[in-house]
Amino acid sequence: MFAPLTESILYTDFYQFTMAQVYYRLGIHERPALFDHFFREYPDYGSHQAGFAVNAGLEPFIEWMRQARVEPEHIELLRGLKGRTGKPLFDADFLDWLSRHGNFEALTIRAVPEGRVVHPNTPLTVVEGPLAMAQILETALLNQLNYATLIATKAARVRYSAQSSLVLEFGLRRAHDRGGHAGARAALIGGADFTSNVAMSFALGLPPKGTHAHSMVQVAMALGMGELGAFEAYADMYPDDCILLVDTIDTLESGIPNAIKVFEKLRRKGHRPVGIRLDSGDLAYLSIQAARMLNAAGFEDTIIVLSSELDELVIWQIITQIQEEAPRYGVDPDALIKRLTFGVGTRLITSWGDPALGGVYKLVAIQEKGEWVPAIKISESRIKTPNPGRKRLWRLYDARGKATADLMGLDDEDIAAMEPIILRHPADGTKWRSLPREGTSWEELHVTVLDEGRLVYDFPPLEELRRRAREDIERLDPGVRRLVNPHVYHVSLTPRLWKMKRDLIRQARGEPETE
Amino acid sequence: MFAPLTESILYTDFYQFTMAQVYYRLGIHERPALFDHFFREYPDYGSHQAGFAVNAGLEPFIEWMRQARVEPEHIELLRGLKGRTGKPLFDADFLDWLSRHGNFEALTIRAVPEGRVVHPNTPLTVVEGPLAMAQILETALLNQLNYATLIATKAARVRYSAQSSLVLEFGLRRAHDRGGHAGARAALIGGADFTSNVAMSFALGLPPKGTHAHSMVQVAMALGMGELGAFEAYADMYPDDCILLVDTIDTLESGIPNAIKVFEKLRRKGHRPVGIRLDSGDLAYLSIQAARMLNAAGFEDTIIVLSSELDELVIWQIITQIQEEAPRYGVDPDALIKRLTFGVGTRLITSWGDPALGGVYKLVAIQEKGEWVPAIKISESRIKTPNPGRKRLWRLYDARGKATADLMGLDDEDIAAMEPIILRHPADGTKWRSLPREGTSWEELHVTVLDEGRLVYDFPPLEELRRRAREDIERLDPGVRRLVNPHVYHVSLTPRLWKMKRDLIRQARGEPETE
Structure with a gap:
């Protein structure tokens, strides 16, 4: 009833447009910016809490992004909005810019592939490109990726508890309207074997069950x-x-x-x-x-x-x-x-007990004179302060092949050159550990999906995503995998990233250098 | 990415099609049938529970229904499904029938209008028409109406606690994928003043806020x-x-x-x-x-x-x-x-604490030789046994104008002829009360929306739905309205409906007549 309006670039929160106009007026609307999408805490179902999450939603999201357009009728709708004094909220020059550039074709996306196990405070999706459009993208990105990851995670837990039995996804009648379709796909990635949802079964090439x-x-x-x-x-x-x-x-x-x-x-x-x-x-x-x-x-x-x-x-x-x-x-x-x-x-x-993943989308850097300047937001608790800057994300495995930590570093850091590999706690300056390079293996988790709007990634078929999820879960420590009171998986910063973050916080707070 | 498949009649659970083919084989697929949509319990958020719900979702659902079609490609998808022995699951004659009749044009819908306060175990939506298509409709109906009513109800509670302050709906980023659009509309019906969702604001004629x-x-x-x-x-x-x-x-x-x-x-x-x-x-x-x-x-x-x-x-x-x-x-x-x-x-x-309304869709009658035969399902607890038959639904008001009970009776009953009005507890045979006609007023809650597929109802504008919700909530007893531990609103049966239900249960169980 509400599409195509709800599938256009108007599929967003209003403040994205008001901010975009401020950026336009400041002349920074096309300034390259970097936003990280990450979640802060695993789903907590009340009586039990996840010790890992399964990333999902990327392919349908990218497909939406690539077709989302601003149409003349959308511009006219925005033009019709008035402020309190009756004057239009949006100026003609901004709307003219938006009518010509109101799509996501200039954005670059790096992301953790679907089906991968993921952890808090690590960038699952990194959006790079012109500030105004990267800003407008926020809401639809969070709306689609948060929910898919939430459901893939829940399905992985159900899969775990069901042991070798078949798991059928039967939830469409209780899903949140059309969200049920995306939910069925995410459930299939995370651990459901089949779904009763006929349309989604056919869309994904599986037989529907019931x-x-x-x-x-x-x-x-x-x-x-x-x-x-x-x-x-x-x-x-x-x-x-x-x-x-x-x-x-x-x-x-x-x-x-x-x-x-x-x-x-x-x-x-x-x-x-x-x-x-x-x-x-x-x-x-x-x-x-x-x-x-x-x-x-x-x-x-x-x-x-x-x-x-x-x-x-x-x-x-x-x-x-x-x-x-x-x-x-x-x-x-x-x-x-x-x-x-x-x-x-x-x-x-519905991910009963915790029906929303608290995924956020935070500015972590913006270019000034061709250089990336890291950005910070500090008002909340130290652990909630996003990790600033252009980053890389590695997963480290121990000699048994079990994942032992996810490590974030600066874009120009090379893990192969670190000896030992030092992992700093993201918030607590007194906590770190060091891993010998010998016996430690690693992989980089991000792939480039869109390069200035151009698709440079082959989305794997569903079977491949499911295999990845199974394998990643298999490589978790059993204590991390368990359903109740899981062991905490380590998410760490390299010393250089840690220091940059600390300095930025001090600077924003006007605190003196003490170290 | 998955539309138009997900907007077609394949927007359903698989068993609807397997059952439809059984009905076809029995020759009863076009037999007039009656299904009631109702919920059994108010949302229960854990630490608090609703004492009323606000009905929502009808207009977008009806609009979906009226355009949903089976296309030749859908028939081919179904034709390709094989059973365990490799034989096709669906026969050519059934698929041929479906290709000609696979739409909802023969269905009649009576419903409680959007914005009305509603209560458990009363039919919010009544679907009447050919058995097979009424069956296939189930999943999409529940998917859309359950969620909308859930969110309108939550919004009404937020509205109540916010007193005269503005309430803005800001949830799209944490909503369940596209469900957030339907959720924004439902929130606006139930009590939110505005939404930050740009597309839905424009679709509904409201200015977006942020x-x-x-x-x-x-x-x-x-x-x-x-x-x-x-x-x-x-x-x-x-x-x-x-x-x-x-x-x-x-x-x-x-x-x-x-x-x-x-x-x-x-x-x-x-x-x-x-x-x-x-x-x-x-x-x-x-x-x-x-x-x-x-x-x-x-x-x-x-x-x-x-x-x-x-x-x-x-x-x-x-x-x-x-x-x-x-x-x-x-x-x-x-x-x-x-x-x-x-x-x-x-x-x-997300209706945090209770992210799904347990709405169900139950067969309550089917025609045999032109007569409606009531249907029953009894395996679960007595209170969960649906109220059988073709029914009417009245709301009764006391002399103060406060709603005092919702009363279900048989289709041929006339409340104006009852003196006194006897209200029987839906499950407990020992409980009833009687109201004098003097001082009691009533209204019938159902309107006819579709008459054999023809739209015979003018959907009121959003403002009217919001006014209705406010007025209905105003007419509730303050004890029913409160946020925590609300007083229980009475939902009752007429003596004739009560007796029919009891007799059907006995009959299905093979119990003797004792009264």
Whole structure:
């Protein structure tokens, strides 16, 4: 209803335009500037907190950027805005400039690729280019990248707790309007195997997945066919793809017995029934009972899809409860856990407990007479002060191949020349550690995606992004990976960057040099 | 990047199509069916819970529905899907039917208008029409309407706690991708006065609002102009619309003194400075100090915009703290509270604490030989059992004009003929109350929006929706309106509907008649 307006460069906050006009009036609107996009804290879900995040959203964001245009009608909308005295807010010369330059074609983007594990206070995306347009870009960048990274992170946690079971993304109905589409893609990057979202499945080249809903059973009941009639109709239609939802009336008394009757019929006709879905009640208890009943009827191979308000902790609890209780009912817990599939909806697509990643977009440098001048913002706590300047970002691995720290340095620093490699705490001047070069390996995390608007990066296919996420998570220390109370991963500064930051803070505060 | 695929009828969950094909095979795909959309519980933010909700999202949803089409390419995508044995999942005859009927033109929609206060377990939207397409509609309906109602509700709470102050919606950067646009509209319906979202402001005919960001001050600092230089540049550009963000370096030591210098210059030139913005720190304390300093300089009329992780409780706390502490600093608390403006971002646009409304879409009736047969689903708790059948929804008011209950009855019931009006608890058979007709007034809440696909409703302008929300909230009992631990609003059934529901449950369970 609101597109294409909402897909244009008006997809931003109003102050970006008022500031852009100030830059224009100062004659610095085309001055090269550098903005870092980073988040300050991992998602904190209240009872549990992430120890890592999974970067996502880059490709759709870049695609949006490359097509976003200012149209004459947008200029006229801005021209019509009046201030308190009734005078136009925007002057004709600025609007004329904007009508000619109101796109993102002059911007350069370096970024951490999608699917990579990322950590706080490190630049995930670096935007370089004319100040005014880099400023206007802020809102859409944060809107798209914050959410995608939030959901890829949540999906990675769900994936971790679901062990080797399939994870299906089922959240569109509870997602935030069209955000659900971007959320499905991010979930697939972070750890979901498939999604029920038909449009996004096709857009990404995956088959959409699903079972059936209660309504199909209700229809059959209302028309006098009963639950059994509904199951038979579904099995007739999909004899080799038959998953039956068994909780419309009573799971143990009606649903599972009826499913077994239908499965027996399928078996007699030479088909292999796929399984059942449980969508309410005590899912751990019910899946044990379902397994017991299915096993007794000779359907040990059928899967059991669980859904209903699942997240990583609920899945963990279900698995733990099965391990503890299944033997009491003669059910092998490991075999049962292996046949589970998790349909995860609301709590994945909304990142329940922490529905926003606090990603920010901060000016870190601007050019003056062809030189980059670092920029600082200090009013908040020391740890929230952004790391200034044009930077490089490395990930360091120890001899076991485990990631041991992310290190930021100045653009002209060469990690290969450091011996030892000194890692300074980003805020606390008393904390550092040193790594011997021997036994330490590293990689640079940024790639150049846009070079003055020109796409210079091949976006990898989804499968590649998913593989990266799995591999990066595998290379984390288990303590960092765990679901509750994770160990803190180190994010550090090189001594030169650390000193520059300290000096800038002192300078801005008017403090004396003491060292 | 993914539109138009994501705007087509593929904007749904996969099981809608697999079920649609079962209906097709049973020959009931065009059977008139009735689905109710309702939510079961008010948003519960953890430390506080809503006592009412504000309905929103209808107009954009209907607009989406009316243009959603199945295209030949969508049919081919579905045709390409294979089951486990490699056979196509969808048959040619079903796909042929879908290619000819895959739109929502045969559906009738009755709904509670946007802006109305709504309550749990009452049908907010009623979809009537051919079973298969009504089924396929489910996901997009829930996706759009759940989120809009969630955010309109949150905005109403923020509005309530902000008293007479302006509320600005600032959340796009932390919203869930494009969901932020729908969220801005919903926030404006529920209680926000303006939004910083430029595209949505223009789409809705409102001026976008904002101030400036830290980056403008940082640019000026890096270029040697300092914070004062940034403020002067902004004031030169917007002498009559000057709001300055004062926390980039140090709010009390630098930001406010610099703002006052600039304001004095503006005053000398005959302009009226508008105000300052505080975006970090103890906002209650800082706003008292800011008021003290601004007052001392003769700027008693300037506004103070507060932002940074605000929600209804934080605003309430800020106001309470100002009331308690301001007198100690010689600041009149009431005058200070009146000059506050609240910029509310993340916690409004994500409905922090409860980021999803649990709205569902349940089959309540289907036609058999031209008669409506009520449908039931009973597996979960009694209170979660949907109210079956084709229903009417009334709101009852007491002699004071306060809403006292929402009452659902059967389609052929006439409230005017009831004496007294008996309200039965939807789940507990032992609870009812009776209202005398004398002194009780009522209105029917549903309007017909689409009549077999034809738009028969004039969508009111935004202003009208906002007025409705204000008036409906005004007509709630203060106990229902409060932010924490609200009084429970009554949602009731007529005796006839209650009896039909009870009989259906017994019938489905195979229980004997005992009454």
